[in-house]
Amino acid sequence: MDRLRALKAFVRVADLGSLSAAARSLATTQPTVSKLVAALEASVGARLFERSPARVLLTDEGARFLDSARRLLDDYDEAVAALDARTCEPQGRVRISAPVALGELHLHGLMLQALQRYPKLELDLMLDDRFVDPVEERFDLTVRIGAQVPPDLVARQLAVWPRYLVASRDYVRCHGEPQALAELAPHAFLRYLQGEAETVPFTGPVGTVDVPLSTRYRVNSAVALLDAVRAGAGIAFQPSWMVKDLLASGELVRLLPDWAGPAQIAHLVYARRRTQPMRVQVMLELLDGAIRAL
Known part of the structure; x- marks a missing residue:
């Protein structure tokens, strides 16, 4: 039995939960993977998987053996990489x-x-x-x-990316551009869906100020939140890496540029x-x- 190949087959089946999926991943056939796993089970003297028509599940013995198998494969990969790291191609x-x-x-x-x-x-x-x-x-x-x-x-x-308060040009044209923190209250502030706090921390010339702002829309997707801002639905904090090109092109406007939100x-x-x-x-x-x- 090729023990290294059998260990690779065992770990891949454990990761994918399927003999056929493991076979595709390893560019071989399902019977070959099944034989490798069976030979490994015979070698270690324990049943590693419970098999059903739908999927295979690790036994208690298989779960305990999995970490050791991964470490053995990792050690092998490290040994191969160490032979000549200057000329080996990453694979x-x-x-x-x-x-x-x-x-x-x-x-x-x-x-x-x-x-x-x-x-x-x-x-x-x-x-x-x-x-x-x-x-x-x-x-x-x-x-x-x-x-x-x-x-x-x-x-x-x-x-370390600062968060900017931004809005679309159309939003600013329709609702005006706030000139101070006190002018933010009437605006439609959009939030990332995380917690229920009604105050928003702004850091600027006098340190950090918690500003009470309500919102009608929260979403747990940063991309969706940016899309909402671009569509003119309101104003929001956005990390600099997400909006720097949009600010440079003029599609978005940075509001209150002396103030920023918590950095990422x-x-x-x-x-x-x-x-x-x-x-x-x-x-x-x-x-x-x-x-x-x-």
Whole structure:
């Protein structure tokens, strides 16, 4: 039995929950994957999966064995990468998690460029605004905005983006442009759906001021919130990286430019390990450069 190949098949089946999906991912057949898993079960003396027509599920023994199998494969990848990091071509799969808006507007394109540049690279990009623990959820790299990072993880700060108060030119034409914080109350303030606070912190010449503002519209999508502003539905805080081109083109107007909202802080977060496989190191540097440039 090819133990390394069997371990790869086992981990892929565990990740995808299906023999056929694992076979497609590994560019082989379902019977081959089934035989590899069966041979591994015979080798370790334990049943690793419960099989049903719909899907396969890890047994208790399989769940315990999964982490060890991943570590063995990671160690193998590190050993191969260390043979000659200068000439090896990055290959294999890199799993990346990132916030939805940042991923849709910028990182998706970066992934396509990386795939074109490195033909042997495979990429999984999961877009999710919640905090994703790279260790528990088996991601090689996670891009996080604003969340506190557990001390057992590596967190590389990439950028600090101010939030600007913005509106469309049509909105300003119809409703006027506020000249002071006290003039914001009548305006339609749009919010990201997070908590129920009715005050909004503004930082400016005299420090931070909490301004009471009500709103009729909250949405849990940064892209949708920006679309609402562009459509003239109201005014909102937007991070500088999302609106700098729209401000430069004149489509949006920055209101009260002496004041800003709470800044966004972007980190690249990943598990501590002795060395990163070349495929992960390549994506780490690409993400670092792309996000710092926003």
